[in-house]
Amino acid sequence: MHLRIGIALATAWLAQAPGIHSRVQTREVEYRQGSTVLKGFIAWNDSVPGKRPGVLVVHEWWGLNDHARNQARRLAEAGYVGFAIDMYGNGKTTTHPQDAQAFATEATKDPAVLAARFNAALDLLKKDPRVDSTRIAAIGYCFGGAVVLGMARSGADLAAVVTFHGALATQSPAQPGKVKARILVLAGGADPFVPPEQVEAFKKEMQAAGARFEVVTYPGAKHGFTNPVAASYGMPQLAYDAAADRQSWAAMLKLFRQVFP
Numbered sequence: 001m002h003l004r005i006g007i008a009l010a011t012a013w014l015a016q017a018p019g020i021h022s023r024v025q026t027r028e029v030e031y032r033q034g035s036t037v038l039k040g041f042i043a044w045n046d047s048v049p050g051k052r053p054g055v056l057v058v059h060e061w062w063g064l065n066d067h068a069r070n071q072a073r074r075l076a077e078a079g080y081v082g083f084a085i086d087m088y089g090n091g092k093t094t095t096h097p098q099d100a101q102a103f104a105t106e107a108t109k110d111p112a113v114l115a116a117r118f119n120a121a122l123d124l125l126k127k128d129p130r131v132d133s134t135r136i137a138a139i140g141y142c143f144g145g146a147v148v149l150g151m152a153r154s155g156a157d158l159a160a161v162v163t164f165h166g167a168l169a170t171q172s173p174a175q176p177g178k179v180k181a182r183i184l185v186l187a188g189g190a191d192p193f194v195p196p197e198q199v200e201a202f203k204k205e206m207q208a209a210g211a212r213f214e215v216v217t218y219p220g221a222k223h224g225f226t227n228p229v230a231a232s233y234g235m236p237q238l239a240y241d242a243a244a245d246r247q248s249w250a251a252m253l254k255l256f257r258q259v260f261p
Contacts, residue, residue: 023047024076026069028239029067033113033120039091040121041069041084043076044130053159053260054131056121057084058144060227061100067227068143078253079129085121087147088113097235104143110220111150111172118151135159135260136221137181139252140166148213152181160184164226164251165191168202174209184255186248188221192237216251218244 025047031038041064044052055075059068068084075082108114118138126133132225137160140148145166152161153174158181163190184207187194199215206213218241224230225241226248 013133024073026073029124031112031120031124033117036117038089038117038120039064039084039112040086040124041072042081042125042128043069043072043084044081044128044163045076045079048130051132052080053130053131053135053137053256054081054083054125054133055256056118056125056136056138056148057082058087058118058138058140058147059084059226060141061104061143062095062233063088063100063103064091065093067229068144071139071141074249078256080256081128081258083125083127085118085120087117087144095233097233103181108206115151115154118147118156122156137161137256137259139164142224146227149183149185152179152183153209154178155180159173159257162186162255164248165194167224168194168198170205173205176209179206179209179211182259183211183256184251185213185215187215187217187250188223188225188241189217189219190221190243191223191225214255216248218247228256 011198013174024043025046028044029040029042035088057068064084064086072082072084087107094100125131136158138158139162141164145163148161149163149166153170154171155178161181162184164186187199203215221241222237222239222245224238225244228240230238230240
């Protein structure tokens with residue numbers, strides 16, 4: 001009798017325990033922008049019923065590596081569909097700064113192509129049967145932060161855009177009334193690539209454009225503060241910061257709860 005009661009209680013606890021039925025699924029996906037083959041990574045939670053918001057994840061200048069994939073998984077764990085997209089083509093990646101600079105330069109030399117690659121991924125995400133196509137956000141890291149911010153500046157129909165240690169400078173500032181997305185900028189206070197004057201210029205740009213935005217700066221955090229292997233790239237400007245990583249992710253989720261009620 002006591003054994004049966006114990007088993008019943010254990011079964012009941014397992015049924016209610018958080019995460020027990022969380023089943024994050026992932027899939028590599030191939031799609032195209034023109035003749036360019038793009039290779040992305042999508043993640044979702046099987047235990048979440050019905051359609052849910054979708055979130056595009058744009059990689060650092062290293063390309064669609066494990067860091068970007070992990071963010072898509074984390075989004076799935078939080079109840080969203082995360083789609084780590086490919087802005088370089090063929091899913092190419094590197095660990096060498098010179099190659100990364102070359103990849104990013106090539107990808108950004110034609111703004112129309114850059115936007116087309118983003119929109120190819122956006123269209124694919126909207127067609128996913130698990131996604132509510134009216135509730136889409138985009139997040140980006142480093143290079144990817146600049147990409148998603150550029151899409152927000154151009155008036156992309158996104159509910160929210162979040163940049164993690166992304167460049168804020170632009171040659172195409174947002175025009176008044178153009179920005180539709182809520183914007184959250186998460187910056188490192190010790191990031192030499194995003195100095196205080198760049199942050200202040202961005203704030204003035206957004207104010208002039210009438211955009212809804214927030215900037216959060218993490219004191220002492222360097223560039224790449226969300227990437228656990230940031231220090232392995234041989235660049236002293238980069239370093240992982242566990243506290244800034246945790247706090248910035250929480251700030252993003254807070255915004256999502258506001259825009260995706």
